Amino acid sequence: MKRLLVLLFNTIFIANIYAQQPFSAAQDSIRKLTELDHQYMLKQLNIRTLRPGANGNDSNAPNAANYDEAKANPYSNLPDALTFNSGKKVNSVKNWWIRRKEITEDFDREIYGWVPDNTPGVNWELIKTTDTVLSGINAVEKKIVGHVDNTRYPQIKVDIQLTLTLPAGAEVKIPVIMEFGFVFPPGIRRPGDTARASKPPPPEWQVECLKKGWGFAILLPNSIQADNGAGLTQGIIGLMNKGERRNPDDWGALRAWAWGAGRVMDYFEAGNEVDTKRVAIAGHSRYGKAALVTLAYDQRFAIGYISSSGEGGAKLHRRNLGEIVENLAGSGEYHWMAGNFIRYGGPFTSNDLPVDSHELIAMCAPRPVFIGCGDKGDAWVDVRGMFMAAVAAGPVYKLLGKKDLGTTEFPNIETGIMNGEIAFRQHSGGHTPAPNWPFFLEFAGRYFNKR
Ligand code: GCU
Numbered sequence: 001m002k003r004l005l006v007l008l009f010n011t012i013f014i015a016n017i018y019a020q021q022p023f024s025a026a027q028d029s030i031r032k033l034t035e036l037d038h039q040y041m042l043k044q045l046n047i048r049t050l051r052p053g054a055n056g057n058d059s060n061a062p063n064a065a066n067y068d069e070a071k072a073n074p075y076s077n078l079p080d081a082l083t084f085n086s087g088k089k090v091n092s093v094k095n096w097w098i099r100r101k102e103i104t105e106d107f108d109r110e111i112y113g114w115v116p117d118n119t120p121g122v123n124w125e126l127i128k129t130t131d132t133v134l135s136g137i138n139a140v141e142k143k144i145v146g147h148v149d150n151t152r153y154p155q156i157k158v159d160i161q162l163t164l165t166l167p168a169g170a171e172v173k174i175p176v177i178m179e180f181g182f183v184f185p186p187g188i189r190r191p192g193d194t195a196r197a198s199k200p201p202p203p204e205w206q207v208e209c210l211k212k213g214w215g216f217a218i219l220l221p222n223s224i225q226a227d228n229g230a231g232l233t234q235g236i237i238g239l240m241n242k243g244e245r246r247n248p249d250d251w252g253a254l255r256a257w258a259w260g261a262g263r264v265m266d267y268f269e270a271g272n273e274v275d276t277k278r279v280a281i282a283g284h285s286r287y288g289k290a291a292l293v294t295l296a297y298d299q300r301f302a303i304g305y306i307s308s309s310g311e312g313g314a315k316l317h318r319r320n321l322g323e324i325v326e327n328l329a330g331s332g333e334y335h336w337m338a339g340n341f342i343r344y345g346g347p348f349t350s351n352d353l354p355v356d357s358h359e360l361i362a363m364c365a366p367r368p369v370f371i372g373c374g375d376k377g378d379a380w381v382d383v384r385g386m387f388m389a390a391v392a393a394g395p396v397y398k399l400l401g402k403k404d405l406g407t408t409e410f411p412n413i414e415t416g417i418m419n420g421e422i423a424f425r426q427h428s429g430g431h432t433p434a435p436n437w438p439f440f441l442e443f444a445g446r447y448f449n450k451r
Helices: 002-019 023-044 093-112 205-211 229-233 235-240 253-270 286-297 325-329 339-345 357-364 376-381 383-392 394-399 434-448
Strands: 122-134 137-148 159-167 174-180 215-219 274-284 303-307 369-373 422-426
Touching (some): 023 229, 023 339, 093 286, 093 339, 093 357, 093 394, 122 205, 137 205, 137 253, 159 174, 159 205, 159 253, 174 253, 174 286, 174 434, 205 215, 205 434, 215 253, 235 253, 253 286, 286 303, 303 434, 325 339, 357 369, 369 383, 369 434, 376 383, 383 394, 383 422
Parallel strands (some): 174 215, 303 369, 369 422
Antiparallel strands (some): 122 137, 159 215
16 A cells, blocks of 8 residues: 555656646646557567466465565576576686676667667756755755757757765765655655654754765656656657657666666766765665666665665566566666566566576675565565575675675674675565665774774
8 A cells, every 4th residue: 555655646747847837737647658668668579468466465365475485486496696697707806897797788789778879968056055954963965957969859858966975074085875865745654754663753864974974865767867758869868769658678767777876986086076986886776776786787886775676676577476577568667777678577477587586686696795685574575585686696705705694594683794795684664765774874883994
């Protein structure tokens, strides 16, 4: 229910922003345009029917989501991150970096899509600087907009929205934690709002960052690319396609959001406030997927907090528990992915994927990654499926001289496994990033405070 509300509000809010119509009319036209775009993609792929996604709302439905662990592993083998597509084993660090290219290409082509290599420049404008006080700490908040050069197709404007908050008077370049931010209409709580959690809320992570002398940034993904299929002819994807629909191997919203995060990194690199060797990327749920894609692809990000990313994120595609590949292939979510990915919800199955999510985690190696999730209220994300992916990414970290999880045994709730470069922790607050924030910040501190 919570999930549905989130989706609903998200859609309505965004629709209203860019369609400038009454809520219901905007929502309706978004839905219709999304259906048309999805259909158009199916036609390009020559797909007549798709298998239905798992139904997470009705346990009596014929396609009810599976929550029985005994049925969760229909396929016995995962692709091996350390075996080349030719069958040859990866036996050196040097070979890993060659193998990594192969894996990346598979993710590009089959899962997330290619980023065009001629994406335009971004002109960053500091809109406003505000002195502020957060829980007694003096800080400076900067509202910044990245105007994407739209010479190739002036009808589409993309203005990337960012806020950067730094402790007041910071004199050296400092670490920054950047989060993909949810935006909701005033008065509407976002998923993971601490007030909904069953336990007393931990201190706000932003305040904790300032206390450590770090900054934090909030990047609005929807200012880069809308969170629906209708928006695929707009945003950075639409700009690159000059307002036309996508080809099957074009990028989806996840890579577009990650691209935006990369442009923020460019901006940080050009400035003198942020220590760009110490920038973390964080996100929850769909933005947890985006954070993992960002960390995997853009090696400038030092570390990531990947919260409840589930299917399309850290969860193994080959698992059948909670949300599955078929959900992502449907019209509500296909826009996150490359069109090609839809084939795995139709003619192919998840077992046909040349890569699986443990290899996306492995792409982050040797950089530290924290995979977080909640308890029962977070079953949809397949907590164990994410843990299994984290385990299976281990050999790559070890090859690169780093520590893996150090166990293959699923840990007790609220027992963080945090001694290596891959960390995992399940909290008891449901579908929210909040309870794991202090643990992630502790984990990040291990790396950021080293010097
Ligand atoms: C839905 C979707 C998930 C996604 C979530 C969210 O539940 O199925 O994949 O992570 O929305 O972003 O809130």
